[in-house]
Amino acid sequence: MSGIVYLVGAGPGAPDLLTLRAARLLERADIVFYDALVHPETIALAANARRIAVGKRCGKHSTAQQFINKRLVDAAAAHSIVVRLKGGDPMLFGRAQEEIAALEAAGVRYEVVPGITAALAASAQIGISLTQRGVVRTVSLVTPRVGEGEAANDWARSIVAADAGAIYMGVGQADAIAAALIAAGKAAATPVAVVENASLPNARVIYLTIAGLPRIADDGLPGPAVILIGAQFHAHQAAAASANALVDGATEPDDCRESTDPGRVRIGR
Ligand SMILES: C[S@@+](CC[C@H](N)C(=O)[O-])C[C@H]1O[C@@H](n2cnc3c(N)ncnc32)[C@H](O)[C@@H]1O
Known part of the structure; x- marks a missing residue:
């Protein structure tokens, strides 16, 4: 495993309510997995990355959590900087813990970047x-x-x-x-x-x-x-x-x- 996965908070919606750290990581990312509530302008910051929607909203299509976990682990094997972009703060009602558990089990390095909840x-x-x-x-x-x-x-x-x-x-x-x-x-x-x-x-x-x-x-x-x-x-x-x-x-x-x-x-x- 060579890559690192950043679990990044995108904030509540407004694209300028993003931390500088999050913006810089998006600019450097090779691949980004983003949630449904993330603003398109925020996703656009990852101009050089492959951008993949994995979001879920009530009653609409969702990508099963286990599948997302596996994709993160697989992406870390192929890319240097993987960003998992989540609405608000990743650690509040954001299912970050399941993803962290999967990354730890696979020996993948990760870091959490907080967002405004x-x-x-x-x-x-x-x-x-x-x-x-x-x-x-x-x-x-x-x-x-x-x-x-x-x-x-x-x-x-x-x-x-x-x-x-x-x-x-x-x-x-x-x-x-x-x-x-x-x-x-x-x-x-x-x-x-x-x-x-x-x-x-x-x-x-x-x-x-x-x-x-x-x-x-x-x-x-x-x-x-x-x-x-x-x-x-x-x-x-x-x-x-x-x-x-x-x-x-x-x-x-x-x-x-x-x-x-x-x-x-x-x-x-
Ligand atoms: C799956 S939870 C994710 C929460 C997110 N991790 C956070 O820290 O805000 C989604 C819920 O967050 C709340 N939410 C997210 N964005 C919002 C916004 N811009 N305004 C009001 N509520 C919001 C709603 O209750 C929504 O159903």
């Missing part, structure tokens, strides 16, 4: 800190999605135990998420911000509460979206922070703990 991009998009001082000291990053061969776990309890949470890959099961959080003891009136396409020009935000979460099914969110949950995600804070807020007839509660549903505000950026 979706929850941080979403928080930046709306101008509300995930760890707002005085309100939040703990944040739980979860996904209710259960992959093949994985056992389901009680993810909702970790959000109840934390001050705030970010749910990845959850939009398709908003009903079940709301029910699980309420059953686990989270107040139905807890504010929620659903951020779609964070960091991209077509970013959208929907503010509601846990009780109102099932309604996002009606909004049809075709892009990737993260669900942020916590007392700090009141719409009025983001509306104040956004110069071009589009407010859609929502009423604001004075105190979220006394409200059952503060309605909805859309913020466009």
Whole structure:
């Protein structure tokens, strides 16, 4: 084996939200295996590389993980610099560990290059800190999605135990998420911000509460979206922070703990 495999985070979507290290590796890469959510301009940085799509998005064609693992090992035997380009950060809900295990088993050198994860991009998009001082000291990053061969776990309890949470890959099961959080003891009136396409020009935000979460099914969110949950995600804070807020007839509660549903505000950026 002569090559090295770089597991590289491409960030949340915007092509300029990429680390310098990632950009330089792409420019030097011989071959790049990239995920579905990676921006075409980011892939284009690998101008001299063979570029291979191996991404998966819900309900669409995907390349089986074991096959990807094998391709990485095979590529390292034939090329000096192999880049495995993943959306966000490779180590957060990115299946990097399976690939690392396969590379280690085959004796292939590897390095991980971090990227900006979706929850941080979403928080930046709306101008509300995930760890707002005085309100939040703990944040739980979860996904209710259960992959093949994985056992389901009680993810909702970790959000109840934390001050705030970010749910990845959850939009398709908003009903079940709301029910699980309420059953686990989270107040139905807890504010929620659903951020779609964070960091991209077509970013959208929907503010509601846990009780109102099932309604996002009606909004049809075709892009990737993260669900942020916590007392700090009141719409009025983001509306104040956004110069071009589009407010859609929502009423604001004075105190979220006394409200059952503060309605909805859309913020466009
Ligand atoms: C397979 S996970 C990969 C997460 C990635 N490794 C990361 O660190 O962001 C894909 C999920 O990330 C979230 N996501 C990815 N890009 C996003 C974006 N630009 N805006 C909002 N959510 C995003 C969505 O919840 C999506 O279903």
